[in-house]
Amino acid sequence: MAIAKVAVIGSGVMGGAIAAHAANAGAEVVLLDIVPEGGRNRSALAEGAIERMLKTDPAPFMDRRFAKRIRTGNLDDHLNQLKDVDWIIEAVVEKLEIKQALYRKIEGVRRDGSIVSSNTSTIRLVALTEGLPERLRRDFLITHFFNPPRYMRLLELVAGPSTRRDAIEAINHFCDLSLGKGVIEANDTPGFIANRIGTFWIQVALNEALDSGLPIEEADAVLSRPFGIPKTGVFALMDLVGIDLMPLVGRSLYNAVKEGDAFRAIHREAEPVRRMIEGGLIGRKGKGGFYRLAEHDGKKVKEAIDLKSLAYAKARKPRLECVSVARKGGLPALFEHPEPAGGYAWRVMSRTLAYAAALVPEIAGSIQAVDDAMRLGYNWGQGPFELIDKIGPRWFAERLKADGQTVPSLVARAAESGGFYRVEAGRRVALAPTGSYRPIERPKGVLLLADLRLAAKPLLRNRSASLWDIGDGVAALEFHTKMNALDPDILGLMRQSIELIGAKHKALVIYNEGDNFSAGVNLGLALFAINLGAWPMLEDLVKQGQQTFAALRDAPFPVVGAPSGLALGGGCEVLLHCDAVQAHAESYIGLVETGVGLIPGWGGCRAMLARGLGKKGFGGAMPAISKVFETIGLAKVSRSAFEAMELGFLREGDGITANRDRLLSDAKARALALVPGYKPPPAPTFKLPGKTARVALAIAVKGMSITGKVTAHDQVVAKELAFVLSGGDTDTVDQTTDDSLAKLERAAFMRLLREPKTLARMEHTLDTGKPLRN
């Protein structure tokens, strides 16, 4: 059964954002809420949710226009709209009676075979469906989204004994392929997987901080980076989630777990937290939390709370030796370090990891389900079992024993046999609850370099990039520098790859599994060369990039770019030279060179111009030139692949993949589809108006300077950009070749590189990661 029409009931933070994400997936959406008391507009709640979400940052919508896919209404007047909906998601308040009453109401209107799910995080399915008609129980499940639903990849799916298998499959399929979620089937146990472990972790971290008096900055520092956990650690995470929720979640889990569960032993309603909540210190949505941003003399200062006195003081950036020693000596060195933070980390993480180990198979059928849930739902770099492997299972088990803690049987088994995960015959296998190792199965359509590299060696490799054979005659070029910044080694491997593929393969995909496809050119490297005054070398690098990307475009086989995350500057220019792009929906693409006082030098100006001029519209070059001038000049970056299409970084016909894990497989399929009869596109030629276009652009820039929208150096950069986009000294009746435009692009780039204010921008951006407006 295909899901095409989705309804969400409850337009609060979660319900609204789930509706928005269903709209992102292309579904027709109905969003209903109750009729507010005393209001004139009976659908004000759902309508207000859309308005609120259009202003929310990070944006729930991947494209503002998707808001139109949502029809809003109220439960009294518009219940009938549920009658032809495929999937109805309940996201109302966590009260059993209210939810059950709503289900009965829904039951009266929904069509046969439609699926109903709850977004509950605390109530078990067995309780939700108790006493409900069999028709509903067969179509009912729990789909637990994480906040914010667009960005958090985890979706816990819980089915009951009566739930139809095909209903589970339909939802799994839609959530995986259309919503891009990592769908984890969880058992019907309290808090399911991620929150069961997460709540335990937060509670024990809070207990230990209170008992040991460790400052919260140190607690967050030691619990985050060393374990691959986001820098919010525990306390800043609670600020984000809302401290007021802590006692509710804690109590609900306490009441739901069985007698003897380790959470019962550690659950506490801490006095300082109670006082904070009373005082409105509930986190970012309140007056402050464990941290707050205070203003001193007009400057924003981050402050941290003292858990004893509840007084704020300037937050310190802890320099912990235990964290530094972990870099060489691993996590055991951190745990054994005499600093208080070392012991603290052991007490928190050992209990949390042991708790997780003791919960399999109660909460999930496999250890990888638990690891996946913590990675996708809490943004941990590694899940609990992967962390134990990292610590060393034997060391971990022994230390637990020495501490007088119980060693869970799975940990003992892993300690005996060398870990939870192993590689056997080029495949990753995982320890099953039965005690044997089983291969990790990937769903059809999931292809990962991470799996591939266990079994094979790259076709080509240098320190910045590798070329892999991904089967069926397709090769994949992977960058692996910091932030996947482009450098001469990447360009070199790209050229080598083009030669190799021409002989042995049919197509190339450019793809990697970093957080970002590429953050652009390695600025540090460029700055180094500028400071040496190595101008010929720099010019050569620009030329190399131009030639390499042109070779990519002119290669005798199809090239498909497959970005996810940032694809900025040079990273964007790589994509602009591909035959097609298969982009992850969360692709943030842009030519941001003007931010550092430069213009795109590796063909970005030309490629964007060629695309703009190729579009049908009213005659003349100026509309295309103006649009490209604006897009590059204002360093616009798309906030999704859909926006990238509007900005012209992607073309109509390029593909968008919702699920990150499916990107490589989709890109490979797209490349193979281009193979039959492939001919490289001819190099573009241009008819550009020269000086006339520059005057038109100068008039626009002047207007922006008078209104204070551009700085003096922006104008210098804009002038160079205008020079390239206008075609230099040409005339509207003359033809300009791609090569002559490449020369202009290079010359303008080199002139800007010598500007002191450009240098200042580059240095600033490298230091702070932010643009300098000089």
Next chain:
Amino acid sequence: MSEVCIAGYARSPFTFAHKGALIHTRPDDLGGIVVKALVARLGVDPTEIEDVIVGCAFPEGEQGFNVARLIGLLAGIPTSAAGATVNRFCGSSMQAIHIAAGAIRMGAGEAFVCAGIESMSRVPMGGFNPMPNPTLYETMPEVFMSMGETAEVLARKYQIRREEQEAFAVESHRKAAAASGGGKLKGEIVPIETEAGVVEVDGCIRPDTNAEKLKTLQPAFAADGTVTAGTSSPLTDGAAAVFVCSEDYAKKKGLKVLARVKSIAVAGCAPEVMGIGPVLATRKALARAGLQLTDMDLIEINEAFAVQVLACGRELGFDQTKMNLDGGAVALGHPLGATGARITGKAAQLLQREGKRYALATQCIGGGQGIATVLEAA
């Protein structure tokens, strides 16, 4: 020699560009509907029309192909009538009237449709493919100055404070809202059918605007400027048309004459103070009519910007009580090519409604010009 008369006036509702009710209506269709309605209301025999003259400031795209000819045909005027598109930017459709007036006095025709159109939604200000002359930009960049910038030049030159401009804007909206609410605009507006329904009222008027609200707006054209979106005419979609004929023709056909065209004038000025253009044109037109400004009972001056009207007022000494009785472009909107026909038609109509003798219709024009028409009640 026959006198030149204005015997009819009609227009479409004026609505916001990019967001108003007429964004999906092609400007040539809009013009066609208005012209057709005007001819039908007057009951004139369309075979007697000499020429359809249409003003348009950016005659390209859907406003291209000599759109006047197409509008004539769309309006059901027979192929025997001619058609010419006129561009004098904001003065285009007043110029269309002037051309007809000249032709009538030459004995080169008796009956003319003089119209104006602009869809600022569908054809951008500046056109689709702006190609400014580089040589002129080097020697005289002010030719290409944005209209907002010229307004700021006047604000500085005449020391016109922001509050004064805002008070003017509030008054323009008040008058327009009163006229619209009081049904005074109904007679001139031709309802336009769109897919979303019939549009029959103006869309730009903000009856509830006030000084407090206007105070909150950011300067639109200079970081330290005084001119805001609230004190400028908005980008607008609209069309307007007047029927210009000889007095003999009107008598023959039993047409009710609204006004006689007493004199006309155009004048040039420095581009950076284009808003002052009406001063020179008005002086010329008054001199040609042998009249003084004090003789004028009614003044219709286009409100491109509040500050520009205030500056003209300082130079000429307008009596505010005679000016823009039904509101001006700050409130009603300013579809560039259509405005001249609207204010000339409006001046003629007001002479009848108010029972007055003389009216002045005048406009500033981008690039540094003014245009003026003096009317006398028939």
